[in-house]
Amino acid sequence: MAKSPSFTCTACGATHTKWSGRCDACGDWNTIVEDAGLSAGGKKSLGANRGSAIQLTDLQTEESPPPRTHSGIDELDRVLGGGLVPASALLVGGDPGIGKSTLLLQAAAEFARAGVKTIYVSGEEATAQVRMRAKRLGLSDAPVQLASETNLRNILTTLEAEKPGLAIIDSIQTMWSDTVDSAPGSVSQVRSAAHELTTFAKRKGVSVILVGHVTKDGQIAGPRVVEHMVDTVLYFEGERGHQFRILRAVKNRFGPADEIGVFEMTGRGLEQVTNPSALFLSERGKPSAGSVVFAGIEGTRPVLVELQALVAPSPHSQPRRTVVGWDGGRLAMILAVLEARCGIPFAGLDVYLNVAGGMKISEPAADLAVAAALLSAREDAALPEGAVVFGEISLSGALRPAPQTENRLKEAQKLGFTTALAPAGGKAIETSGIKVQQMHDLTSFVGEVFGAG
Numbered sequence: 001m002a003k004s005p006s007f008t009c010t011a012c013g014a015t016h017t018k019w020s021g022r023c024d025a026c027g028d029w030n031t032i033v034e035d036a037g038l039s040a041g042g043k044k045s046l047g048a049n050r051g052s053a054i055q056l057t058d059l060q061t062e063e064s065p066p067p068r069t070h071s072g073i074d075e076l077d078r079v080l081g082g083g084l085v086p087a088s089a090l091l092v093g094g095d096p097g098i099g100k101s102t103l104l105l106q107a108a109a110e111f112a113r114a115g116v117k118t119i120y121v122s123g124e125e126a127t128a129q130v131r132m133r134a135k136r137l138g139l140s141d142a143p144v145q146l147a148s149e150t151n152l153r154n155i156l157t158t159l160e161a162e163k164p165g166l167a168i169i170d171s172i173q174t175m176w177s178d179t180v181d182s183a184p185g186s187v188s189q190v191r192s193a194a195h196e197l198t199t200f201a202k203r204k205g206v207s208v209i210l211v212g213h214v215t216k217d218g219q220i221a222g223p224r225v226v227e228h229m230v231d232t233v234l235y236f237e238g239e240r241g242h243q244f245r246i247l248r249a250v251k252n253r254f255g256p257a258d259e260i261g262v263f264e265m266t267g268r269g270l271e272q273v274t275n276p277s278a279l280f281l282s283e284r285g286k287p288s289a290g291s292v293v294f295a296g297i298e299g300t301r302p303v304l305v306e307l308q309a310l311v312a313p314s315p316h317s318q319p320r321r322t323v324v325g326w327d328g329g330r331l332a333m334i335l336a337v338l339e340a341r342c343g344i345p346f347a348g349l350d351v352y353l354n355v356a357g358g359m360k361i362s363e364p365a366a367d368l369a370v371a372a373a374l375l376s377a378r379e380d381a382a383l384p385e386g387a388v389v390f391g392e393i394s395l396s397g398a399l400r401p402a403p404q405t406e407n408r409l410k411e412a413q414k415l416g417f418t419t420a421l422a423p424a425g426g427k428a429i430e431t432s433g434i435k436v437q438q439m440h441d442l443t444s445f446v447g448e449v450f451g452a453g
């Protein structure tokens with residue numbers, strides 16, 4: 001039976017029945033390619049033998065948590081959910097050149113020093129290059145075993161013989177399997193390689209870490225096409241011009257998602273940042289108009305970040321709305337609520353919003369801090385010194401309490417803040433030693449902080 005051709009987006013992995021110039025799912029252009037398919041038909045990987053019976057359990061039985069190995073890098077262990085789980089498959093994605101190889105080489109060295117037999121396979125660089133990096137990072141003495149190889153068959157044969165505890169594959173896009181009839185980096189090759197490696201991880205009890213480059217080029221499949229195959233998906237974020245890097249868990253079978261680890265790029269590689277709030281606020285000077293400190297929560301941990309807004313008369317008929325580190329749609333919503341509920345128009349004004357330090361925020365609790373930054377920039381009036389802001393804004397203009405209010409307040413107090421501007425009704429507000437100005441809606445917030453508005 002002839003199989004109808006299918007098409008896959010190399011950026012987001014969505015499948016389409018026909019080719020088009022733009023992917024409906026993610027909106028990227030020129031990313032859709034024809035799918036050669038996994039080696040359908042022909043090869044039977046399971047053979048003719050019957051499978052063995054699966055052991056079934058009831059709903060009550062308590063399972064002991066999986067044993068974990070700690071890398072000793074706390075920021076990494078936290079994102080992993082408390083350490084590396086044996087027989088798990090991880091994906092570490094990120095832009096090329098952001099520091100993934102550096103981070104993973106450091107992790108490989110730490111796991112090897114912790115007694116895990118570790119193999120690092122680079123398909124990107126020669127072993128001499130990896131060795132040079134290790135020397136620069138002061139890791140040469142770590143008992144990591146290196147190889148430079150892209151042939152999946154050879155890699156699996158080697159891993160089977162060596163029986164490591166951890167194998168790092170850098171990167172999944174350079175791997176090729178001779179059972180798939182397309183070029184390395186194509187969707188089918190990347191999927192096939194990821195599938196082989198993850199099933200190998202489960203079967204042999206080896207932890208496998210796959211490195212995936214985020215690509216904008218339609219010829220090379222991005223890490224998103226294999227996200228569903230692995231247990232844990234981590235993304236390494238940051239701007240090249242900034243020294244901060246954030247490792248974020250977007251999926252984790254063995255721990256909380258949304259957990260972040262914060263690192264700083266230094267001459268000696270990536271160093272973990274144990275107090276991210278202090279780092280994100282370190283470049284902040286005196287309180288100025290448009291600058292607001294948001295008390296946020298990332299995963300299980302409170303993190304304070306500075307939001308900066310600039311509002312200026314626009315020379316364009318369509319004023320600019322530029323956002324870095326936050327959601328553009330959400331910004332439009334806040335501007336609409338300010339206009340409709342508080343009578344503060346932004347028409348004819350260019351609006352720029354930036355999250356300092358290259359951080360990305362997705363929490364709705366940032367709404368009120370964004371509104372405060374916009375108003376402060378528009379009115380050219382700084383917020384009171386020592387104030388943090390958080391809270392969600394609804395379309396009616398009402399303020400909703402944010403989750404983990406107490407943690408946010410504690411962190412703010414720890415870093416020397418004295419006042420919090422927050423929605424009314426949050427629990428445990430009285431218990432902390434920080435002055436909390438509670439407000440029910442955006443109008444009263446505007447009145448209280450910026451006078452009559």
Ligand SMILES: [Zn+2]
Nearest residue numbers: 009012023026
């Ligand atoms: Zn897409």
